[in-house]
Amino acid sequence: MYQYNVDIELVEELEAKAVKIRKDLLNFIYRIGMGHLGGELSIVEIAVALYYKYMNYDPKNPKWEERDRLVLSKGHCSETFYTVYQDLGMYTMDYMVEHFESLDTYKFGMHSNRLKVPAIEVSAGSLGHGLPIAVGMALGARMQKKNWRTFVLTGDGELNEGTNWEAFMAGGHHQLGNLVALIDKNGLQMTGHTRDTLTIDPLDKKLKAFNWDVVSIDGNDMYAVCEALQNLPPADPVSRRKPVAIILNTVKGKGVDFMEDVATWHGGGIAKEQLEEALVSVEKNRRVR
Amino acid sequence: MPVQTTFDFDAMLSSAKEAYGEVLLELADEGREFVFTYTDNVAPSTTAGALVKKYPERCFNFGIAEANQVGASCGLALSTGLPVFSQVFGPFLSLRSADQIHTDIAYNHVNVRLIGTHSGVTAGGGPTHNTIADLALYRAIPDLTICVPADADQCKKFIRASMDYQGPMIIRIDRGGSPNVYADPDYSFEIGKAIEVADGKDVTIISCGSFLYWSLMAVKLLKEKGVSARLVDMHTVKPLDLAAIDKSAKVTGAIVTVEEASINGGLGSAVAERLAETSYGGKFKRIALPDEFLVLGHLEEVYEYYGISPEGIAKQTAELLGK
Numbered sequence: 119m120y121q122y123n124v125d126i127e128l129v130e131e132l133e134a135k136a137v138k139i140r141k142d143l144l145n146f147i148y149r150i151g152m153g154h155l156g157g158e159l160s161i162v163e164i165a166v167a168l169y170y171k172y173m174n175y176d177p178k179n180p181k182w183e184e185r186d187r188l189v190l191s192k193g194h195c196s197e198t199f200y201t202v203y204q205d206l207g208m209y210t211m212d213y214m215v216e217h218f219e220s221l222d223t224y225k226f227g228m229h230s231n232r233l234k235v236p237a238i239e240v241s242a243g244s245l246g247h248g249l250p251i252a253v254g255m256a257l258g259a260r261m262q263k264k265n266w267r268t269f270v271l272t273g274d275g276e277l278n279e280g281t282n283w284e285a286f287m288a289g290g291h292h293q294l295g296n297l298v299a300l301i302d303k304n305g306l307q308m309t310g311h312t313r314d315t316l317t318i319d320p321l322d323k324k325l326k327a328f329n330w331d332v333v334s335i336d337g338n339d340m341y342a343v344c345e346a347l348q349n350l351p352p353a354d355p356v357s358r359r360k361p362v363a364i365i366l367n368t369v370k371g372k373g374v375d376f377m378e379d380v381a382t383w384h385g386g387g388i389a390k391e392q393l394e395e396a397l398v399s400v401e402k403n404r405r406v407r
Numbered sequence: 408m409p410v411q412t413t414f415d416f417d418a419m420l421s422s423a424k425e426a427y428g429e430v431l432l433e434l435a436d437e438g439r440e441f442v443f444t445y446t447d448n449v450a451p452s453t454t455a456g457a458l459v460k461k462y463p464e465r466c467f468n469f470g471i472a473e474a475n476q477v478g479a480s481c482g483l484a485l486s487t488g489l490p491v492f493s494q495v496f497g498p499f500l501s502l503r504s505a506d507q508i509h510t511d512i513a514y515n516h517v518n519v520r521l522i523g524t525h526s527g528v529t530a531g532g533g534p535t536h537n538t539i540a541d542l543a544l545y546r547a548i549p550d551l552t553i554c555v556p557a558d559a560d561q562c563k564k565f566i567r568a569s570m571d572y573q574g575p576m577i578i579r580i581d582r583g584g585s586p587n588v589y590a591d592p593d594y595s596f597e598i599g600k601a602i603e604v605a606d607g608k609d610v611t612i613i614s615c616g617s618f619l620y621w622s623l624m625a626v627k628l629l630k631e632k633g634v635s636a637r638l639v640d641m642h643t644v645k646p647l648d649l650a651a652i653d654k655s656a657k658v659t660g661a662i663v664t665v666e667e668a669s670i671n672g673g674l675g676s677a678v679a680e681r682l683a684e685t686s687y688g689g690k691f692k693r694i695a696l697p698d699e700f701l702v703l704g705h706l707e708e709v710y711e712y713y714g715i716s717p718e719g720i721a722k723q724t725a726e727l728l729g730k
Contacts, residue, residue, distance in 0.1 A: 187486065233516060240485065241515050244506060250475040251511060254482020257467060261442070262487055281507075284475035292467075 124344040133340045136166045140373045140400045143201040148393040150218045156383040158198040160304040160368035163343045172347040177206035180237040191248020192273040196230035246279025256297035260355045267353035271300045275307025290329030295359035304370035325363045337366025375399045424583035426559035428454030430566045445494040473499045477507035484517040497523040497538030512575045513550045520576045527667030529582035534700040543672025552576045553644040557619035560592040585617040599643045601651035607637035611655035614665040615641045622665045624717030652681045661690035670695040692727045
C-alpha cells in the first residue's frame with residue numbers, strides 16, 4: 119500500500135475548499151464583471167494550501183508581526199486572494215462587490231492595493247515587482263532574526279520581465295533559505311503560449327543555475343502542493359541555504375472545462391450562462407480520492 | 408530673515424555625497440536603527456564605505472541591478488518597519504528604476520529614502536550619465552517628497568529629518584566637491600519650507616541643489632552691476648513651498664529659476680505653473696539645461712557653454728531686467 123507523506127484527510131479537506139473557492143471566485147467575477155479568470159483559477163490550489171494550512175497566518179490579525187508573508191506578484195490575479203479572504207471571514211462577498219473599484223469608496227481592485235486591504239502585503243499590478251520586494255523582505259527577516267518565511271507568487275509569462283532575474287540572482291547570492299518563489303507555470307500568457315511568445319524553458323535548469331533549489335510539481339494537484347510545502351526547510355534566520363523555487367505546473371482556467379488552456383480567458387468578465395456552465399464544470403471536476 | 412552665507416569658494420568645500428554617509432554613520436553610532444542598500448559604486452574609502460564596514464548586518468550591496476535594489480528596499484522597509492536609505496547612481500535611479508520608484512516605493516507608501524547621486528551633469532561622461540530628466544519624472548509621481556539639498560550640511564539635515572518623516576523620499580545630491588552655501592549650519596530647517604538666503608528688491612532667484620551656490624555667486628555679480636537680487640533656496644521641490652513663490656511674486660517684479668536639470672518639468676516648470684495660476688504679471692525666466700543631449704566637456708566648461716555658470720546666471724538675469 120502506498121505510504122502517504124501528507125495526511126490524506128487534510129488533502130481532501132483542502133481539495134473541498136478549493137472547489138468552494140473556485141465557485142465563489144466565479145460568482146465574484148460574474149458580479150463585478152471583470153477579472154483574470156484563467157490565471158486566477160490556476161493558482162487556487164497554492165492559495166488554499168498556503169492560507170488554510172502552510173502559512174503561519176491569523177486571518178483575524180492580518181498584520182500579525184510573526185506571520186509568513188505572501189507577496190502576490192501576478193497582481194492581476196488578486197480576485198483569488200479576495201475570494202479566500204471572504205471565505206476566511208475577513209469580508210462578505212456583498213461588501214467586496216460593493217467596494218470593488220467604486221471610486222472613492224474602493225477597497226478592492228483588479229490590481230490589489232495594500233493600503234486598502236490589510237491582508238495584501240504589497241500593492242501590485244505591474245509585473246516583475248514581487249520577487250525583488252520578496253528578496254528585500256527575506257533579507258529584512260534575516261537581519262532582524264525573525265523565523266517567518268517569505269513566499270512570492272509569480273506567473274510564468276511574468277518571468278519575461280528582467281527584474282525577476284535580478285532578484286533570482288540576489289536571492290541565490292544571499293542564500294535566502296527563508297524565501298520561497300512559487301511560479302504558476304500555466305504555460306499561457308495574454309495572447310498565447312509562453313513557448314511561442316518567449317521561451318522560458320528549461321526553467322528548472324535556469325533557476326538551479328541561479329543557485330536556487332527547485333521542485334517541479336503538478337500545481338493543481340493538492341497532494342503534490344501540500345507535499346512540496348510540507349517539505350520546505352525551516353526558515354531559520356541564521357542558516358545560509360539556497361532559496362526554494364516551486365514550479366507549479368498548472369492549467370490556466372483550471373476546473374472549468376471551457377476555460378482550460380484557452381488564452382482568451384486571460385481577462386474579462388463572465389456572462390450568466392457561462393457562470394452556470396462553469397459552476398457545473400467545477401463540480402464535475404471535483405476530485406474523488 | 409536671510410541667513411548668513413559664505414562667498415568664499417575654497418573656504419568651505421564640502422561634499423553632499425560624503426555627507427550622507429557621514430550622517431548615516433553618526434546616526435548608527437547614536438543607536439538609531441535603519442537599513443542601507445547600495446549600488447556597487449560605494450568605495451570602501453568613502454564615509455558610506457565606513458558605514459558598511461562598521462555596520463555590515465544592516466547594509467546590502469545589490470551590485471549593478473538598480474531596479475532590483477529599489478524593489479528590495481521596499482521589501483526591507485515593509486519587513487523591518489525601519490527607514491531604508493538606498494544609494495543609487497542618479498541617472499540609473501531615475502531612469503532605470505522609475506517603475507520601482509513609482510510602484511514599489513511611492514504607491515506602496517514605504518519609508519524608503521532614495522539617495523540619487525551625481526545629479527545634473529556632475530558625473531561627466533555624457534548623456535548616458537546625465538541626471539537631468541529626474542526632477543520632471545519625480546514631480547509626476549504622487550506621494551514622493553523631492554529633496555534637493557544645497558550643500559553637505561543641508562544634506563545631513565534632510566537625512567536626520569527623514570528619520571522621523573513618514574512616506575517615500577528622493578534625496579538628490581551631486582557628485583561632491585560643492586561648497587557649503589550656509590556659513591553657519593545652525594539655521595532653521597524644515598522639509599517643504601523654502602529658505603530666504605539673500606534679500607533684494609529687483610529680482611528673486613529661486614534655486615535648489617548645488618546651483619544655489621552658483622546663484623549666490625550670481626547675486627554677488629549682479630550687485631556689482633547695481634542689481635539687487637533676492638535668493639530663495641527651494642530645497643524641497645515637492646511639496647513645493649507655494650507661499651514662498653507667492654511672496655517672491657509680491658516682493659520683486661521679476662523671478663528667475665536656476666537648476667541643474669532639464670528645462671522641461673523641473674523646478675522652473677513648477678514655479679512657472681504657480682505663477683501662471685496666480686496671474687503673476689511680472690518677468691520670468693527659467694535657467695536650466697536645454698532640451699537636448701548635452702555636450703561633453705569639463706564640468707565648468709559645460710556650465711559656461713549653457714550659460715549656467717555664475718556669470719551666465721548673472722548675465723541672463725540682467726538681460727531679463729533689461730540691464
